[in-house]
Amino acid sequence: MTAPTDRDLLVRAMRGESDAFGELVTRYQTNVFNVCYRILHERGESEDLAQETFMRAYDRLHTFDLEREFGPWVRRIAANLCLNHLESQKSTAPLDEGRDADQSQRPERQVEVKERSEQIREALASLPAQYRVVVELRHYQEMSYDEIASELKIPLSDVKSHLFRARKLLAEKLHAPD
Amino acid sequence: MHLTDHVTDVQLNEYLDNETAERAQIESHLASCDECAARLSVLQSLFAELDSLPELTLSRNIAARFTTNPNLTPQLPRWLTLTATLQAAVALIALIVAAPFIMTLLPAIETPSFTDIFLQLQSQWIAWLDILSTFKMPTLPQSPPLEISSLVLTLTLAGASVLWLVGNGMLLRKQIK
Numbered sequence A: 001m002t003a004p005t006d007r008d009l010l011v012r013a014m015r016g017e018s019d020a021f022g023e024l025v026t027r028y029q030t031n032v033f034n035v036c037y038r039i040l041h042e043r044g045e046s047e048d049l050a051q052e053t054f055m056r057a058y059d060r061l062h063t064f065d066l067e068r069e070f071g072p073w074v075r076r077i078a079a080n081l082c083l084n085h086l087e088s089q090k091s092t093a094p095l096d097e098g099r100d101a102d103q104s105q106r107p108e109r110q111v112e113v114k115e116r117s118e119q120i121r122e123a124l125a126s127l128p129a130q131y132r133v134v135v136e137l138r139h140y141q142e143m144s145y146d147e148i149a150s151e152l153k154i155p156l157s158d159v160k161s162h163l164f165r166a167r168k169l170l171a172e173k174l175h176a177p178d
Numbered sequence B: 001m002h003l004t005d006h007v008t009d010v011q012l013n014e015y016l017d018n019e020t021a022e023r024a025q026i027e028s029h030l031a032s033c034d035e036c037a038a039r040l041s042v043l044q045s046l047f048a049e050l051d052s053l054p055e056l057t058l059s060r061n062i063a064a065r066f067t068t069n070p071n072l073t074p075q076l077p078r079w080l081t082l083t084a085t086l087q088a089a090v091a092l093i094a095l096i097v098a099a100p101f102i103m104t105l106l107p108a109i110e111t112p113s114f115t116d117i118f119l120q121l122q123s124q125w126i127a128w129l130d131i132l133s134t135f136k137m138p139t140l141p142q143s144p145p146l147e148i149s150s151l152v153l154t155l156t157l158a159g160a161s162v163l164w165l166v167g168n169g170m171l172l173r174k175q176i177k
Helices: A006-014 A018-040 A043-059 A070-089 A112-125 A129-140 A145-152 A156-174 B009-016 B023-032 B034-051 B078-108 B114-133 B150-176
Strands: none
Touching: A006 A018, A006 A070, A018 A043, A018 A070, A018 A112, A018 A129, A043 A070, A070 A129, A070 A145, A112 A129, A112 A156, A112 B034, A129 A145, A129 A156, A129 B034, A145 A156, A156 B009, A156 B034, B009 B023, B009 B034, B023 B034, B114 B150
């Protein structure tokens, strides 16, 4: 028996079958959590916001167009939620000590790739909130400049400048000589 | 842009994002300018690092909240909730306004006993059966006269209304919870 498609599950979820929506959550929860984690860089908060993302998505199911894909839709909700969360905290400051370094996942002897990944995550987390979200939407959700401007309701020129400045800051942090 | 001009950082960003209309000119310049090609290479390595970031796994299963909570239902659209509330409010006001008139009309209505209702339904049923047994579609010039009393009509309408309400209630029960 073939697994139901996202569309099948969405139709059932729209009829009020929470099990069908649960199956969609199972499929996309890691994806959504990673959106949150790249922006927030804090495991607990990211998991909470990933859960809230799916709650929001469930409440807005009646607005979802079945011709679209569920994944990009729910990831955009996550990115917006994280941005609102950061703005409500005014947390555009550099990393504080509470930000985790994913220690729960790190073995005693970290391999080089993991260390570098952590450096990238920390560099991303040190960016101002708006920059982080623009990088997320461009690099990880592969949205065009126009789509980002429309999603965040900001001018196209801001998208370009945010991306440019964000990358400049990232390059300074990641490519700086030790 | 002129081939001799260096490519700006903004242009390099737009080039790597596939968001420039000057793609051909930029490529021509990059082919002949080591300095710009080196800057492009640095930016490309940043893109590669960002894109290679591995995905982490969750420490808890978010889906459990949805699969173990059968009462979780999507919220109805706000306009629908408001309309239903408004309808209920209007119905309540109408009932309050109509109450005195209903109270004066109620004593004038003779309530038949259950036996009377049953007997009338039985005789009506027999009459319908008679009509059905003699019914011949092509030969009848006109429909046989149906003698339906107002009581039977009222009861039929009341029954249909109850069925309609029960049916809708069953359909909407998940959204009402």
